[in-house]
Amino acid sequence: MILLNQVTKVYPGDKAPALDDVTLHVQPKEFMFLVGKSGAGKSTLMKMLTREEKPTRGKILVGGIDYDYLRKRHIPHLRRRLGVVFQDFKLLPNRTVYENVAFALEIAGVSSREIKRTVPTVLELVGLIDKGHKFPVDLSGGERQRVAIARSVARQPKILIADEPTGNLDPETSWGIVHLLEEINNFGTTILVTTHNEDIVNTLQRRVVTLKDGKIIGDQKKAGVYDLEAPVKERQIKVPGHKVAEKLLSSPKKMISRKPLGKKNIKIA
Numbered sequence: 001m002i003l004l005n006q007v008t009k010v011y012p013g014d015k016a017p018a019l020d021d022v023t024l025h026v027q028p029k030e031f032m033f034l035v036g037k038s039g040a041g042k043s044t045l046m047k048m049l050t051r052e053e054k055p056t057r058g059k060i061l062v063g064g065i066d067y068d069y070l071r072k073r074h075i076p077h078l079r080r081r082l083g084v085v086f087q088d089f090k091l092l093p094n095r096t097v098y099e100n101v102a103f104a105l106e107i108a109g110v111s112s113r114e115i116k117r118t119v120p121t122v123l124e125l126v127g128l129i130d131k132g133h134k135f136p137v138d139l140s141g142g143e144r145q146r147v148a149i150a151r152s153v154a155r156q157p158k159i160l161i162a163d164e165p166t167g168n169l170d171p172e173t174s175w176g177i178v179h180l181l182e183e184i185n186n187f188g189t190t191i192l193v194t195t196h197n198e199d200i201v202n203t204l205q206r207r208v209v210t211l212k213d214g215k216i217i218g219d220q221k222k223a224g225v226y227d228l229e230a231p232v233k234e235r236q237i238k239v240p241g242h243k244v245a246e247k248l249l250s251s252p253k254k255m256i257s258r259k260p261l262g263k264k265n266i267k268i269a
């Protein structure tokens with residue numbers, strides 16, 4: 001579960017906010033597109049979730065973790081539990097495909113026995129089982145992105161955040177990546193994708209959230225279409241985020257972690 005409640009982000013030196021009073025609630029297992037013109041605030045919203053940036057105002061809850069209680073030293077642990085995929089892949093150039101995926105597990109503290117079992121499984125999933133020995137430089141863009149996805153899903157994150165994962169890819173390869181994300185979503189992973197690809201958004205008919213000048217101007221919960229200007233009003237958020245936040249925060253079931261987060265007690269739901 002992801003919740004942003006009245007989140008505003010003003011970068012130092014900027015006058016206009018990059019995010020302006022954004023309230024967004026994403027349910028577990030949802031597949032959501034985040035669209036908007038360049039500069040609308042899409043990457044900033046993603047960075048709020050990965051904690052690359054802090055909000056200027058507002059509340060963020062991800063998988064039972066209240067980010068107000070997140071200490072700096074816990075952020076690497078949090079990131080290992082969120083899957084993150086970028087436009088430029090961010091692979092380790094001196095390691096093979098196999099090693100790139102294995103390394104991600106290694107730093108997450110996974111045993112070598114478990115690594116040996118998991119890496120081939122995820123390489124199989126992304127269709128790269130025969131390319132484990134190759135270095136990133138010897139792969140196509142689409143293959144590199146698939147390694148990046150394999151690396152993220154190897155840790156079985158409950159949430160996968162992909163910021164323009166098809167930004168550098170040709171249309172056909174982009175479709176391969178999107179189908180892979182759909183497959184991962186079918187396994188129960190919540191997926192958030194930013195994209196400028198109208199065709200993909202219109203074909204998939206998933207939830208589409210539109211940002212404009214840092215504000216959410218559209219939230220099409222079902223069968224959303226790529227529409228940067230005219231929000232579909234009747235499909236906008238029905239439950240205001242602050243109500244969800246209040247409910248969670250007053251929950252007797254201790255759904256919100258206020259304990260210092262260590263390697264073991266971060267659980268993303």
Ligand SMILES: Nc1ncnc2c1ncn2[C@@H]1O[C@H](COP(=O)(O)OP(=O)(O)OP(=O)(O)O)[C@@H](O)[C@H]1O
Nearest residue numbers: 011012014018036037038039040041042043044045
């Ligand atoms: N580190 C930063 N410092 C100052 N301003 C920033 C920073 N990062 C982003 N911005 C500004 O915040 C606004 C939103 O940027 P953001 O990168 O979130 O847009 P975007 O929707 O992801 O655009 P694109 O589609 O081009 O990736 C822009 O006006 C941008 O100039």
Ligand SMILES: [Mg+2]
Nearest residue numbers: 042043044163
């Ligand atoms: Mg961006």
